[in-house]
Amino acid sequence: MNTYELWSTSKVTNAMLQTLFSEDCGGAAVTMPIKAAVMPYLDEISLESRIMGACNTIVKVPTNGGYKLVGQNTDILGIRNVLLRALRSQFPTRIISPEASYPAETGAGVIIGGGATTRSAAHALALLGLSPLFLVNRDPAEVEAVQSSLSHLTIIHLKNSDDVETYLGQSGSPKVLMMVGAIPATAPVTPEERGVYSTVTTILIIPYVKPAQIDEGLPFPDKRMFLEMTYKPRSTPMLKVALAHGWHGIDGIQATIEQGLAQQRMWYLSDPSLRAGSDRSIFGIELEDSTRKLGESMNDIIPTCTEVDRALFNDDADALTDH
Incomplete structure (x- = not known):
């Protein structure tokens, strides 16, 4: 035993x-x-x-x-697998391989944060074929550290709402399909903290026109996905904002469960x-x-x-x- x-x-x-x-x-x-x-x-x-x-x-x-x-x-797999599971829930009749990804230049991803969880999220989104990746963070030094450690990925810093409009709000801009929140679950108090929420909200309200489905790779979501990595509390201020704007919300306990299942599978085999x-x-x-x-x-x-x-x-x- x-x-x-x-x-x-x-x-x-x-x-x-x-x-x-x-x-x-x-x-x-x-x-x-x-x-x-x-x-x-x-x-x-x-x-x-x-x-x-x-x-x-x-x-x-x-x-x-x-x-x-x-x-x-397995933190990387926890993020990737929970996003795939959410995508399967939108397409229950479609078989979605755990190794499937989006074709090049068909979808982008966003991460909010700057620590180890942010790097795991960036790697997970890259495994799903999302590129470029956009990073919302108020500290340029943290952004540079993430970019340096993941130099094989294209990671663009979104400093404020103006940057969002420049990179994501124009005709022909990349379509954000998935977003991962990796910051503490406290309500914003300082001007800098409120600025992060303002930047994220600008992304959340960008109109989403679902692209035509393709036969190969992952299907484009009916509702864009927001994964909140923090799970104390499970309904965080940021997750509430995403849900209010019509995104498919996923709480952090789901990613924790998925990374644990990945561990168990590896140990078993x-x-x-x-x-x-x-x-x-x-x-x-x-x-x-x-x-x-x-x-x-x-x-x-x-x-x-x-x-x-x-x-x-x-x-x-x-x-x-x-x-």
């Missing part, structure tokens, strides 16, 4: 590594603050984790005479690939739907005891050596 237990630590320790590389360990989910710190100790790092500079999943993969631990990032993480046939639609309903119905977990940092009682990890 498989078990899932908490290993709370603020840093990589020898004891943690011994557990990871033990015969009994089948893999791990990794959270802050060691998403980046653990990477040098793993046998292999996926392309997605290298691009993001972080891994949230460790998959135990069999090799000749042994195994290797591979670091992967001992396969860290994006294909494995998106294969809905592994557990079956019925089981996955029941899992989603359980996650959706759960209230926030209230701690009943104090979490203990195991790093306080264990030595820091040794210098890198062969396992």
Whole structure:
């Protein structure tokens, strides 16, 4: 019988590594603050984790005479897969492959934010074939950092509503099909915060004329999609604005569920690939739907005891050596 237990630590320790590389360990989910710190100790790092500079999943993969631990990032799949699931809900009779994407230059994406979740969202939207990508952010330095880390993508900074009109409000401008919000779920107070909401609202109210459907690739949505990554509260101020303007709203708990399902699929198959993480046939639609309903119905977990940092009682990890 498989078990899932908490290993709370603020840093990589020898004891943690011994557990990871033990015969009994089948893999791990990794959270802050060691998403980046653990990477040098793993046998292999996926392309997605290298691009993001972080891994949230460790998959135990069999090799000749042994195994290797591979670091992967399922935050990207959580975003991509939940958007695909929402698209399937608009086209229930159409078979939509988990690897399908839009043809080049047929749709654009928007992200609101500037941190790690923003980078995951940009990569996910790129996997869906959306380009260019537009970034709403009030801090030019954060935008430059995102653009530098994802230099293979075309990412355009939208500083204000005037930029929205320039890049998205003209005849022949790219059509925004999907938007991802990755900022805190607090109501805007300062002029700068209100400016972000004003910029986003200008995007939301751009008239949408659905393009003619094409036979190949993803279908164009009947209602454009807004995914809110924050899920406390589940109905955030930004999500309410998007819904008020007729967008297909998706709350953040859905993306959390999807990235968790991607982890489970990878662990089950001992396969860290994006294909494995998106294969809905592994557990079956019925089981996955029941899992989603359980996650959706759960209230926030209230701690009943104090979490203990195991790093306080264990030595820091040794210098890198062969396992």
